[in-house]
Amino acid sequence: MNTQPTLAEKGSGTGDPGQTPPSDGLKAGLKNRHLSMIAIGGVIGAGLFVGSGSGIAAAGPAILLSYALVGAMVVFVMRMLGEMAAARPSSGSFSAYADQALGRWAGFTIGWLYWFFWVVVLAVEATAGAVILEGWVPAVPQWAWALIVMVVLTATNLASVASYGEFEFWFAGIKVVAIGAFVVISLLAVFGVLPGSDNPGAGFAHLTDAGGFMPMGAGAILTGVLMVVFSFMGSEIVTLAAGESEDPQRAVTKATNSVIWRIGVFYLGSIFVVLTLLPWNDPSIVEKGSYVAALDSIGIPAAGQIMNVIVLTAVLSCLNSGLYTASRMAFSLGRRGDAPKGFAKVDKRGVPKAAILSSVVFGFVAVFFNYQWPDTVFAFLLNSSGAVALFVWLVICVTQLRMRGIILRESPEKLVVRMWLFPYLTWATIGMIVFVLGYMIYDGGGAREQVVLSLLVAALVLAIALVRERTRKAAVSRD
Numbered sequence: 001m002n003t004q005p006t007l008a009e010k011g012s013g014t015g016d017p018g019q020t021p022p023s024d025g026l027k028a029g030l031k032n033r034h035l036s037m038i039a040i041g042g043v044i045g046a047g048l049f050v051g052s053g054s055g056i057a058a059a060g061p062a063i064l065l066s067y068a069l070v071g072a073m074v075v076f077v078m079r080m081l082g083e084m085a086a087a088r089p090s091s092g093s094f095s096a097y098a099d100q101a102l103g104r105w106a107g108f109t110i111g112w113l114y115w116f117f118w119v120v121v122l123a124v125e126a127t128a129g130a131v132i133l134e135g136w137v138p139a140v141p142q143w144a145w146a147l148i149v150m151v152v153l154t155a156t157n158l159a160s161v162a163s164y165g166e167f168e169f170w171f172a173g174i175k176v177v178a179i180g181a182f183v184v185i186s187l188l189a190v191f192g193v194l195p196g197s198d199n200p201g202a203g204f205a206h207l208t209d210a211g212g213f214m215p216m217g218a219g220a221i222l223t224g225v226l227m228v229v230f231s232f233m234g235s236e237i238v239t240l241a242a243g244e245s246e247d248p249q250r251a252v253t254k255a256t257n258s259v260i261w262r263i264g265v266f267y268l269g270s271i272f273v274v275l276t277l278l279p280w281n282d283p284s285i286v287e288k289g290s291y292v293a294a295l296d297s298i299g300i301p302a303a304g305q306i307m308n309v310i311v312l313t314a315v316l317s318c319l320n321s322g323l324y325t326a327s328r329m330a331f332s333l334g335r336r337g338d339a340p341k342g343f344a345k346v347d348k349r350g351v352p353k354a355a356i357l358s359s360v361v362f363g364f365v366a367v368f369f370n371y372q373w374p375d376t377v378f379a380f381l382l383n384s385s386g387a388v389a390l391f392v393w394l395v396i397c398v399t400q401l402r403m404r405g406i407i408l409r410e411s412p413e414k415l416v417v418r419m420w421l422f423p424y425l426t427w428a429t430i431g432m433i434v435f436v437l438g439y440m441i442y443d444g445g446g447a448r449e450q451v452v453l454s455l456l457v458a459a460l461v462l463a464i465a466l467v468r469e470r471t472r473k474a475a476v477s478r479d
Contacts, residue, residue, distance in 0.1 A: 030161055034168065034241075035255065038238050052228070053293070055228050060215040061213045066228050075259050076420075087407045089243045092111065092240075101406060110391065112333065121322045123363055158353060159349075229390070237324075240324075404419070
């Protein structure tokens with residue numbers, strides 16, 4: 001039986017519904033417009049722009065089904081997380097909920113794995129941004145650009161949570177406007193009504209005119225799932241940020257309710273128009289990237305540079321949010337005694353400086369590894385964090401099974417967001433995630449390596465958690 005104190009007892013929740021100020025020292029510096037744009041932009045990563053071409057090449061038009069399957073899984077997971085976050089806003093989000101519902105070992109393990117995932121992402125995104133910036137200003141070496149973007153975004157996070165929110169508002173806004181414009185302009189070209197377009201306006205013919213809708217067979221849908229699943233990571237960030245907002249319950253409820261149309265428009269919508277503008281097997285989709293190829297087919301000049309600007313915005317957005325997310329998870333772990341106590345301290349502006357700087361340091365180390373040993377040390381870091389997204393979603397599902405009863409017992413009036421068809425859809429989502437993990441192992445190659453290495457790292461962190469828990473209990477029994 002779990003004897004951990006409730007979230008309210010730990011001080012990580014809030015008082016009445018809709019009332020913020022966090023009792024953990026963090027400041028309620030995020031406005032509703034910040035949270036709204038973080039929620040919208042959180043599901044749009046650079047992976048959507050950069051990696052979608054490979055998915056299209058692997059599955060053809062059926063990649064739409066891959067995106068739909070993963071999108072449905074994310075919608076269900078976000079609904080579960082929204083149920084818990086609306087009732088108990090916390091800077092530790094799912095890690096804090098796992099701590100209460102499953103035991104301290106669970107919160108410790110998933111919290112540190114999530115932190116590890118994001119500090120590795122910092123290195124990946126900093127390098128991706130540096131590549132684009134070096135192309136524009138070759139006089140500055142790539143490593144210097146990576147250093148510059150890391151330093152600038154560290155400074156914004158150290159300034160205040162409002163600075164993070166403001167930067168993310170504009171970064172996410174650019175992504176949203178760009179994809180929205182892309183979908184509208186492309187649809188006009190698809191139907192041949194865009195003035196001056198070079199595209200023949202074939203309507204929906206390209207969805208079936210090159211070998212049918214499933215040219216690579218039905219099995220390619222699952223292969224596509226493996227290729228697109230990680231581009232959805234980040235949708236849960238809004239639940240961490242809610243703890244520093246003016247009205248956390250309203251922000252989480254709104255974000256949870258809007259996740260369906262966000263995924264529908266930004267993922268399914270944008271990939272759909274790419275597939276209707278060009279045959280799926282057009283070489284330019286892989287050579288140039290799906291979005292650049294689509295813009296070229298319309299006849300938009302300098303399509304490559306336009307997309308570079310958008311991708312750079314997505315990279316900076318991911319860096320900004322990654323640093324914020326890693327630092328808040330470290331802060332939450334520190335408050336619960338699962339990380340150094342210094343991580344839980346905030347300055348007069350309510351900023352957890354030690355948690356931010358420690359995350360940045362590991363991010364810088366990972367960047368160094370990426371330049372010094374990209375095929376060995378950094379490849380290990382990348383692969384060993386590759387399946388963490390699925391682990392996080394799985395823990396959210398299992399936690400929600402227990403948290404529903406806890407919330408109903410302690411504060412049923414705060415259950416304003418409810419998971420649909422509970423508990424059946426929760427169990428079905430668990431089955432979907434386990435199936436994807438199993439298929440990754442079965443599929444072999446890089447996917448298998450990611451799961452195996454991620455499981456090894458998770459086992460190591462779990463072992464540390466269990467040893468700490470046993471040591472703590474032994475100390476309590478001696479007292």
